[in-house]
Amino acid sequence: MQKKQGPASREAREAGAATLAEIAREAGVSAPTVSKVLNGRADVAPATRERVEELLRRHGYQRRRANTTAIPLLELVFHELDSSWSMEVIRGVENVAREEGLSLVLSEHAGQLSIGQSWVDGVLARRPTGVILVLSGLDAAQRAQLTSRDIPFVVMDPAGDPGEDVPAIGATNWQGGLAATRHLLELGHRRIGVIAGPAGMMCSRARIDGYRAALDAAGVAFDPALIREGTFHHESGHAAGLELLGLPDRPTAVFAGNDLQALGLYEAARELGLRIPDDLSVVGFDDLPLARWVGPPLTTVRQPLVEMAEAAARLTLDLARGKQPPTLRMDLATRLVVRSSTAAPAER
Amino acid sequence: MQKKQGPASREAREAGAATLAEIAREAGVSAPTVSKVLNGRADVAPATRERVEELLRRHGYQRRRANTTAIPLLELVFHELDSSWSMEVIRGVENVAREEGLSLVLSEHAGQLSIGQSWVDGVLARRPTGVILVLSGLDAAQRAQLTSRDIPFVVMDPAGDPGEDVPAIGATNWQGGLAATRHLLELGHRRIGVIAGPAGMMCSRARIDGYRAALDAAGVAFDPALIREGTFHHESGHAAGLELLGLPDRPTAVFAGNDLQALGLYEAARELGLRIPDDLSVVGFDDLPLARWVGPPLTTVRQPLVEMAEAAARLTLDLARGKQPPTLRMDLATRLVVRSSTAAPAER
Structure with missing residues (x-):
């Protein structure tokens, strides 16, 4: 579109x-x-x-954008405003909005991964310069509505598969999962658990595929008993952590899918009297500010959320100004940040 | 105004x-x-x-508000978008905006406690239904500009003293400081340190006054050597924590001023090999989501940030609709949440 x-x-x-x-x-x-x-x-x-x-x-009608808008708005839409993850994204978009003299309009559509028509109607009335959708997709009719009004949109970190012609900014999730797992393998771990995110989220799927690729490359057999599915929230990290750590032959390390699940896993370990990293190594994903603050500071895969949000905002503005970007999709690099939650497995 | x-x-x-x-x-x-x-x-x-x-x-000119606005906006202004504290406030305002069919416009004026004229000019052009200022004040001329355009504003958790005629929503900071300190005194602590927030912030001053009131009521002498001033960020909790814990007669408990400073203090304690709560009791303030997730879970004074933000948004809308609220200022109650970071002092 x-x-x-x-x-x-x-x-x-x-x-x-x-x-x-x-x-x-x-x-x-x-x-x-x-x-x-x-x-x-x-x-x-x-x-x-x-x-x-x-x-x-x-007819593929497209309104010609007026040269000046009374109120230049940049819309940022979340499916859920619930953690410092969202805060990082807001900071990135706000940085660009401030620099460019745009007002940032924020909305949340209450935990749903698809967007309701009432929000689309609101956007058509507000006529923003552009729209950034976080973890949310539009259906074909909604895209056509925005396109016919010449309102460009960019999806950040697509949860599903937004379609080839949808501009999107993501992170190298697969490489992140690979790096996290390779780090644990290099420390000597062989039984490595995983707490995945929701199965429908492509970012989670890519991380887990990276995990499997690292195991395969190291010749370590994949064991489905060590995989749990979470919701990317603290609570599911705790619940899945209790399950994994309660296994007769429990994992010596867990790739927790994201930082909030890693903290839930910390709590499960504390309850069971297991020390991190002595009895259990943990790797997160995201590198939220709190990853540095917890005890022990969390080894995690840094996802450059502020930079991703800035890139999404700039891509939106480029599209609004009729600039043709080199590509409509871009994944920014993740990288492993080693702190104190990982160590070689104890002799058993 | x-x-x-x-x-x-x-x-x-x-x-x-x-x-x-x-x-x-x-x-x-x-x-x-x-x-x-x-x-x-x-x-x-x-x-x-x-x-x-x-x-x-x-002339005290005031424009009559049109009955319908094409784009009903609610403006939320932060001096700093930097932690899950801000996220809680955004969630509260967004709850009300969504219910009332308003679009939320978010802005940040880069760490300054006073607001620049360019932002005010933008607001005059956008003509929002109302404005919520977080930890920020307007000078008299800026207030007059908003008032003459019939744009109501409410200050949330005033950092300074916004003036009696400025609508404001706060929390019972003094009572919170009192409750935190009383809890530590009841556990048997006598040397209780404090990491305050910035001296210019009234909310911090009120918390420390509550601390002193609790000491006085218990007949424990106030010792200025046990007070440090921070910035409400993690880093200053860490730095002040190292100072307090390095004292020859170090405190057995610290009221950390807010949760982020408490986590900085956790880090300082870890570095010095002190266990929480065995060697050091810690109380925070705010009860951010991460207070439950850290190890050990943090005893803290809950400030109802989402509810405060909702109240500020509702007060703004009441003013916009010409309803006269019963009072222009309201402090919502704080309460102590006891978790695992506080215990009786060790025998020494």
Whole structure:
């Protein structure tokens, strides 16, 4: 959908794409009614709105962006505002918004990975310069609605598979999982547990694939009994940690999927009287500020969240200004940060 | 300034306050020029703008709010977006914004406790329904600018003393400091250190006054050698912790001022080989999510940040709708949450 933006789309329009007046004629409504639909106004009958949207989509209509907007807004949308993870992302987008003189509009759609129409209607009315979606996807109709209003969007750290033509910024999750596991293997661990994130999240899947690749490269057999699925929250790290550490032949190290799950695992270890790293090595993922502050400081895979958010904001603004970026997808590098939660396994 | 809002101000206006046309005549400019100033437009000469602002202020001019705004915005302003503290506040304001169908605009003015004019100009252009300022004050001229545009504002957890007529939501900081210290005294501690926040922040001052009140009530002499000033960040908790724990007659317990400083103190204790709570008891303040996750889980004074942010947002909306709240200032209750970082002092 984003391919229609930028110079290419202007050419398409000049080459004879439908005008607002033509769309109005074909829909059998007045031009102001089409304009109301474009602006997300509520006072249009649902059937009329649907007919107009369908024609906008069919004709690949794209409004020409005005040169100046009274209130330049940058929208940042979370599926869940719940941890210092979100804070890092907000900081990155806010850095760019401040530099560029844009106001940052923040919204959360309460724990859902897909976005409701009421939010889309709001965006059409606000007409922001661009939209950054964190861990959230839009369906095809919603993308078409934004595209026809010339509102570019970028997905940060896609949870699912947003489609090849969707601009997205991610991190090298697979390499991160590989580095975490290789570190534990090099310390001498062979029974390495994993607490994965939700199965539907591609970032989690990539980390676990990196884990398996490291095991394979080291000739260590993959044992499905050592894998647990979590929710990326502290609580699931605790619950999955109690399960893994309660196994008859418990793992000597665990790759915890993210930092919050690592802290849940710390708690499970404390409850069972296991010392970190003497009895159990732990590796997180994210490198949130708190990873440095916990005891012992957490070895983790640093995901450059602030930089990723900045990159997503800059890509959004480039698209808004009609600049064609070299690629629509980019993964920033993760790297292992070794602190005090990992050590060689104890002799048993 | 806020007194002009609500029913009282409407009466004032009906009783003969200056109209826009009268202000224009007195300033020797056209009515559209006054309108430009009111809307924060840049295309007005600085001297003209200043003359108009002065007349708006002198006449107590207040624009009548339109019944509908195309884009209802709620502005949330931080001096610093830097920890899960900010995240809790954002969650609270976002809860109310979502319920009320408002878009949340977030901004940060880079670590400064006072707000720059460029931000105020932006607000005048955006014309939000209301503004919530976190730990930030406005000077008298800035307040007058918002008031004359009928944009209400509320200060959350005032760092300084925002003035009696400024609507504000806080927490019972003094009672929190009292409860923290009383808890340590009841466990048998007598040498109790403190890591305060920045001296200019009233919330920190109130906590330390509560600490002194608890000592006095227990007949324990106040020892200035046991007090350190921090910045409310992890790093200063660490530095001040090393100082306090390096004293010849070191404290057996420390009230750390906030949770981040408590975690810095944890790190200092680890470095010195002191166990918590066996060798050192620690009490925090805030009860951020991470207080439950650290080892040992932190005894702390819970400040209801989400609820405070919700209350600040609701007060802002009440003011925007012309409702007169029962009081313009409200402190929500703190309470001590006892976890595992406090115990009776070891025999020495």
